[in-house]
């Protein structure tokens with residue numbers, strides 16, 4: 001399977017990046033070449049809404065740049081595999097847990113960007129949330145991308161081009177992603193998992209085309225049950241008192257579920273790193289390979305610290321989908337439902353509350369999501385949100 005195969009519904013972006021990777025290889029193999037292609041460039045800005053797979057696309061491109069197999073981005077060679085497993089020393093993968101990427105962090109990246117690739121073909125600096133750089137940090141970056149060393153590539157990911165300052169935006173080549181249609185995600189799921197079209201469609205729908213999540217739903221039968229359990233906690237309060245109690249339960253349960261999942265993911269990542277490096281299960285990694293494991297552990301530690309916020313954000317997205325379904329029903333629009341197994345609740349809300357209330361609820365959830373990105377105590381955020389969601393029945 002090539003590195004491009006999983007990038008569902010992004011054919012235009014893939015075409016651009018494939019051409020770039022092809023050109024990048026030509027540059028490496030014949031530096032004297034005067035090939036007129038402009039397909040490759042040093043700075044890229046990859047944008048798209050959450051769930052569109054910005055970082056997956058960026059990582060696939062990074063892998064293709066390190067690829068030595070055929071076709072470019074073969075998915076099988078050491079360059080491809082180590083990049084996908086995040087163990088390629090020439091690819092710096094910046095995932096931040098903080099609300100802001102500091103100027104010191106950016107300086108460090110700029111420093112790294114100045115050295116030639118050690119083993120791979122390109123030095124790649126991938127910043128997953130480039131929009132989290134404030135102006136001063138952005139200006140440090142700007143200088144670096146203005147005059148990059150010959151073999152350095154910057155891959156910046158952000159929700160939209162407007163999230164980056166104009167001077168950076170104008171120096172990057174822009175690749176924009178879309179949310180893949182649920183149908184295409186379902187097809188991918190059917191190919192990869194041996195499931196019925198109905199089951200694949202339900203998973204794609206509930207995951208709102210977020211491929212990683214859809215796969216999670218299919219690989220574990222408990223997932224749908226857990227989702228319904230969390231939705232019930234979020235929607236069952238009928239008074240402020242109940243909302244406060246449910247907020248507490250919701251947070252513990254969501255955190256518990258997420259942390260179990262994370263543990264499984266961590267084990268998988270380590271196993272995959274072992275395979276990439278050719279180290280047997282239970283065997284101690286030789287000292288020259290140990291830094292790969294240290295890096296993986298550091299990355300996992302970062303993920304654990306933001307685990308609760310990620311878990312709660314997901315619950316909020318599911319809640320938004322629920323109210324969207326209610327709204328669709330209230331407006332009698334001919335659009336497919338996203339929530340799974342909540343038909344009765346959707347129906348009850350649709351008939352016993354007004355569209356105005358539905359819209360207000362959606363606004364409150366959006367507000368909760370925004371506040372999650374700040375340092376506010378998550379319990380306070382969820383309490384406020386659930387309290388605001390207590391339905392006021394129509395007279």
Ligand SMILES: [Zn+2]
Nearest residue numbers: 067074077080
């Ligand atoms: Zn390859």
